[in-house]
Amino acid sequence: LLVFLYKRAEARTKREGSPRALREYFQYFDHLILLRMWKMQLLDDAHLVIKYASEDVVTLRAAEPNGQPSFFVVYNMITTEIIAVYENTSRELLDLFEKMADFFRNARLSCESQFTCSHSNSTWARLIHKRFKKTIISARGGGVTEATKRLLGQLPISAQSYSASPYLDLTLFSYDDKW
Template identity: 55%
Template sequence: MESFYKPKKTPPQNIVIRLDNRQIHAYKQPGTHFHLARQFYQNVFPNFTVINVEKPPCFLRKFSPDGKHFIAFSADQTSLEVYTYRGPSAAADLLQNSEDRNNESNRFEVKSKIFERFFHLKFRVNVAKGAEQLNRECSLFSEDGRYVIIGSASFIPDEIRPHFYEIYTNNESVTPNIQSPLEDYTLHLVDLHLGKLCDTRQFKVDKIFLSHNQGLYLYRDTLAVLSVQHQIIHIFQILDGMFVDIKKIGRFCFEDDCYFYNSVYPSERAFRETCINSLKHRLLVFLYKRADAISRSTENPTELRKFYHYFDNFNSLKMWKMQLLDEYLLLIKYASEDLVTLKSTDVNSQPQFFVVFNMKTSEILAVYENISKQLLYLFENFSDLFRNASINNGTRFTASPL
């Protein structure tokens, strides 16, 4: 009887055989030469390490996608420092006598000079103004590696308390607390080739999670920014070194909705509105139609009764996180206000919903609860679509969103 399990064929690991195969066979299918090259470097291991290297007084961040630049934040967190990477052979002469472990002077020289050999300071761009400080864990590169988006924030002093209608701009605005204080935010677009600040966008009296780019997402040239305080998703396009305003999703879903609404209710404060905002209304309608369809197909009204029973809970959900799946699809995470404002840290005890929203047609395409098996299946089998990806010559290289 033939065995059901077929062991996976392991390619040869010998570096000589791999070199021979790479030279003779090249690649079998178009677009796979990147992957073959990466597999080859699995056999290349470093045989020398330099630790405790002296560096300039700054916070080192990361390389640009093309590997030509390295960015860092100044010690006072007000400037962006752009370094040029000189290549792996830049310190060859410095390391030629490094195997002599007894030569203390040579070891000291290597540690003190090796950083400046590999990295040359190209630009120092002053971006943060006043009391603002750059967030060291916030940086997004454009697809071509020319521009980088960084964010800064400044605390709002207690003696300068914002106006009530600056805090509550619509009826979905959350209530701030000590765990989630309001701040003034600024996004900066920096040109790495010219070393200049190209454009900025300010968000006053707001709450945006800049750390690990949680409140920002860049897909190709489309940038999405989630305002947790005002429950609005700002959509921008990066065009010729500028932030181009595309739309705001939350209270309204289309660009001209605000114009038509104000023509009917010109003087009404948004915070005092009794109606449900556009995005939340679409979510509730989707949940109702799904419950109604299940009740009709099963001839059992239980699902529809559940919707009515939990209606207030659905209506009180707030946007917590989001990301772009492509140019038009948004994946939005909804949770209770206590979780969104960090008043509660017990994440698993409260329900959360993942909503797939089409920005172009303003439709809710799917809603999944955080315990959904279908969502788990999608994430396990299509995890690359849930991560940042750089697209070069039709080949997708995925990376962690953090």
């Protein structure tokens, strides 16, 4: 992780002709070396999403773990390369998660399930997701950055956390979510 971030900062420095990116890397270096691997998720046969956070978050000593800085690393296990690193405030990662939630939520099984319902493939689930996001943005102490942190706080998703039951498919059944 440290080598990847250094090489990325070095490439930005050469591209921009300014040492600002390297200065930022060394400014935050003490925080970067204290990061611990917190959670992992297998995306497919070759890729992992690894979440890094501070030791206080990992050991559950932090009161609000989503408010603390964390990093998401997409790692290729076959080539042993880091493909991308995102902060927990990354709009790019949030857009990927919103558009391709099924790749994050549902591991590829030997038999594909037809009853998976997520905000990337269901109009009703998308409306609920947008309403939740809008609630976070408009709440006191909220905002776009806070909404991004909270929504990305779901990642990486536990493999057992979603059921492929037809009763949970919002296109087939609706229920009053206030009760």
